[in-house]
Amino acid sequence: MIIRPEGPADVAAIRDVTIAAFKDHPHSDQTEHLIIDRLRQAGALSISLVAEVDGDVVGYIAFSPVALSDGSESWFGLGPVSILPECQGQGIGGALIRQGLSMLRDQGAAGCVVMGEPDFYRKFGFRNDPQLALKDCAPQYFLVQPLSSHGGSGMVSYNAAFYAGVDE
Ligand SMILES: CC(C)(COP(=O)(O)OP(=O)(O)OC[C@H]1O[C@@H](n2cnc3c(N)ncnc32)[C@H](O)[C@@H]1OP(=O)(O)O)[C@@H](O)C(=O)NCCC(=O)NCCS
Numbered sequence: 001m002i003i004r005p006e007g008p009a010d011v012a013a014i015r016d017v018t019i020a021a022f023k024d025h026p027h028s029d030q031t032e033h034l035i036i037d038r039l040r041q042a043g044a045l046s047i048s049l050v051a052e053v054d055g056d057v058v059g060y061i062a063f064s065p066v067a068l069s070d071g072s073e074s075w076f077g078l079g080p081v082s083i084l085p086e087c088q089g090q091g092i093g094g095a096l097i098r099q100g101l102s103m104l105r106d107q108g109a110a111g112c113v114v115m116g117e118p119d120f121y122r123k124f125g126f127r128n129d130p131q132l133a134l135k136d137c138a139p140q141y142f143l144v145q146p147l148s149s150h151g152g153s154g155m156v157s158y159n160a161a162f163y164a165g166v167d168e
Pocket residue numbers: 021022025081082083084087088089090091092093094095115116117119120123
């Protein structure tokens with residue numbers, strides 16, 4: 001398995017992997033592939049990595065900038081992250097998350113947030129943090145990982161790409 005930044009030839013495969021990964025997800029509205037397209041269009045894919053096995057894209061992860069209401073800069077949101085169903089449970093998702101976080105650290109990011117399954121994201125250093133909140137998200141499903149000594153507090157806003165309509 002290799003992990004590398006997305007290239008122009010990966011766009012269709014990233015869509016396919018994302019659609020397949022979220023197809024039966026209980027908390028998905030199956031629009032994650034559109035979020036990725038909109039982030040790309042907006043130039044907001046700060047980190048966009050594919051996992052490739054035998055020349056095929058089997059996994060994908062995106063990181064995009066988030067805004068904090070206290071004005072803190074260089075914070076990012078993890079997601080979507082998606083692994084083809086037949087390739088899940090083999091360590092690929094974990095490898096993408098670790099690689100992305102390592103790249104954020106190298107870039108001097110202040111921190112990373114994620115909305116999702118707490119037991120899963122805790123494995124990668126994310127924790128609940130009462131200092132940071134996401135509108136309409138129960139606190140236990142919103143997790144934070146500081147990547148520098150610069151703290152942050154307040155409400156977190158993801159890129160508009162996460163909230164656009166679903167009629168595309
Ligand atoms: C969630 C997802 C990205 C994980 O990728 P993966 O390649 O299957 O995960 P890994 O094999 O790297 O697992 C890493 C660890 O997380 C655990 N894990 C995997 N899915 C988990 C889940 N839903 N809840 C809790 N732990 C989970 C694994 O058991 C493993 O633990 P270990 O390191 O102690 O053995 C993948 O299953 C997926 O694409 N799911 C559908 C889309 C999705 O849910 N995306 C995330 C939305 S928040």
